[in-house]
Amino acid sequence: MSDPLSPKSIIPAEVVECLICKAENETARRHDPDGDEAPALLQIGRTPLGLQVWCLRHDTNVYHVEFGKHDLSVLRMFEAQIGGSAADA
Numbered sequence: 710m711s712d713p714l715s716p717k718s719i720i721p722a723e724v725v726e727c728l729i730c731k732a733e734n735e736t737a738r739r740h741d742p743d744g745d746e747a748p749a750l751l752q753i754g755r756t757p758l759g760l761q762v763w764c765l766r767h768d769t770n771v772y773h774v775e776f777g778k779h780d781l782s783v784l785r786m787f788e789a790q791i792g793g794s795a796a797d798a
């Protein structure tokens with residue numbers, strides 16, 4: 710049985726991306742189909758309510774997950790595995 714917290718076992722059902730970055734890349738692709746896309750520049754951090762994905766390029770919220778009153782022990786275990794700080798979670 711695979712480890713549910715292993716990064717290799719996590720397959721995203723949907724890619725989280727900045728809609729402004731996506732639109733800019735689509736526009737650039739129309740002008741230069743062989744050009745390079747601007748890479749994502751996202752920051753992920755904990756908030757008092759959950760997790761937030763932030764586009765550093767556009768200084769905008771991309772995604773926010775609120776955990777409500779759910780147990781965050783799984784998140785703390787995952788942070789410990791990837792080296793994040795869970796001390797103040």
Ligand SMILES: [Zn+2]
Pocket residue numbers: 727728729730731764765766767
């Ligand atoms: Zn963006």
